[in-house]
């Protein structure tokens with residue numbers, strides 16, 4: 001009679017055999033239509049099991065606190081080819097993980113279009129930039145990016161950002177505030193700024209309701225599109241409904257005021273979108289305007305808040321960096337002529353070390369760790385085929401954590417940016433090409449203004465300094481950085 005040991009061996013062999021058969025069958029089902037010649041040119045990798053593909057490995061890596069282990073496992077198994085194939089978010093997908101390959105894909109608008117997963121498209125909106133055709137994207141981008149970027153636009157917003165930051169820090173450090181969730185509060189602050197730019201003033205209750213809905217929305221954006229109670233996507237769809245209804249209310253008021261001939265004195269982004277006409281005189285409908293606003297209000301506060309929080313933490317945890325950054329701020333304050341009122345955009349451009357701290361935070365934290373595209377034609381990258389119709393994921397995180405690009409990548413080291421200008425494709429916190437983040441300068445300005453005030457007058461004491469980090473949807477301490485903000489000196 002066979003003992004339990006033998007049965008265990010038989011079961012293990014069977015499991016391995018079944019696993020191999022299922023993987024092969026799934027690979028065949030997904031790839032056979034390419035034909036033998038094209039299949040032979042695919043990058044290394046496999047389709048894994050049906051339905052889940054590489055999703056379990058991806059989620060496991062991110063949820064177990066070692067996000068880099070996901071792409072590392074491809075490099076270990078298949079070598080440093082820079083591109084791999086996998087099955088993710090229900091689609092055959094090419095993972096692009098090194099600088100040259102990322103640059104090649106990001107600059108090729110002829111063969112590569114955007115290709116966000118279904119969850120993101122449904123939540124951010126089918127009429128936002130996420131799916132708009134190339135020409136429409138170019139037109140709407142031009143219309144919406146100009147008013148938030150460039151010297152003149154940023155100068156207009158600087159005063160409001162500066163006042164908001166100064167007032168917020170005073171409030172956080174008051175006796176009454178006590179301990180705060182630093183990240184949650186930071187999100188509220190960056191949200192207030194982006195709402196001001198896009199919708200002018202909204203009352204506090206509207207703002208709070210909108211911001212809360214965004215938190216739920218974001219959990220769904222990078223999740224699987226499973227619309228069942230208990231799943232992130234289900235909750236996120238409800239949040240989107242709320243956002244649509246609030247924005248529709250504001251839009252109705254604007255249209256009604258316009259119809260009565262009451263033009264508004266301050267033009268904001270909503271007014272601009274209402275007025276916009278294409279070359280055939282066509283205007284945007286409500287759905288388009290709302291989807292564009294949902295996208296901008298989301299993109300415009302979430303990442304900036306996380307980066308501002310992490311930069312503050314890194315500075316606070318590294319006293320020598322803090323001292324160096326503070327000395328630079330004091331020097332700049334001393335150099336401001338007495339006739340100048342407040343700090344100017346030119347002063348921010350002089351903050352070299354602070355800029356290095358922010359760049360290193362962007363590299364190290366990888367708030368947008370991956371971006372999504374789709375091949376519209378067969379295209380070759382690093383000598384491998386990306387077949388037409390396949391999804392493409394650009395792994396910005398892997399580029400920033402590549403030891404061949406950034407020596408000792410897991411060390412937070414702002415000085416690595418001193419006198420260094422990154423080769424194209426090696427620094428992608430804001431992406432590259434036609435989809436480059438249109439809010440990059442605004443984000444850096446907001447973060448700089450915050451750090452400027454913080455360095456000059458405050459300190460942060462965390463309640464749980466070694467709190468665990470959660471990496472999805474964005475890296476953050478699980479306690480949302482519970483902390484006390486204390487005023488240590490009057491700003492100069």
Ligand code: HEM
Pocket residue numbers: 129130141148194295296299300301303304307367368371372428429430431432434435436437438439440442443444
């Ligand atoms: C630290 C802050 C920020 C980071 C790290 C960041 C990162 C990014 C990245 C990586 C992309 C490109 C995604 C791709 O490759 O497809 C992007 C796109 C975008 N970002 Fe940002 N962003 C930040 C702040 C902002 C702000 C403040 C705004 C708005 C004012 C904004 C609005 C957008 C929009 C609308 C897009 C889509 C652009 C398009 O598809 O044409 N972002 N962002």
